[in-house]
Amino acid sequence: MTVTPQELKARMENFKQVCRQNKLPQTPQKLAIFQHLAASCTHPSAQEIYDRVKEKFTNISLATVYKNLKKFTVLGLCIEIPIPGGANRYDAKLEIHGHAVDTANGLVHDLELPKEYNYSAQVMGRQVKQIHLTYYI
Secondary structure, eight states: OOOOHHHHHHHHHHHHHHHHHTTOOOOHHHHHHHHHHHTOSSOOBHHHHHHHHHTTOTTOOHHHHHHHHHHHHHTTSSEEEOOTTSOOEEEOOOSSOEEEEOTTTOOEEEEOOOTTOOOOSEETTEEOOOOOEEEEO
16 A cells, blocks of 8 residues: 555645644754655654654754654644554554554554444544554454
């Protein structure tokens, strides 16, 4: 599975819009971090993103990548997927879907939820922003 050019463009446009709304500077490093994440279907770790972004931005630190991924997660630009005993993974696919985490190797796979999956748009009187369903296998 690959991210289509249209999906990548939509993710990048959403990123820029959210940054503007939250007065978050769109530095070249932030754009590179998010673009690598948005273009990936492999649910990369912070280390993997760092390794790729460092090719272009040799002075970037791993701490900068972690800090930005945390900010992206808080802003709803990506999902952080906890990996027991391993490095957390990240996903920029915001459409409702699930994940299957292979605990033997740490790989994460997207799962399409059944069309009839019924979820509540509100919980405790508040709007649901994301639903995260993860199976650990």
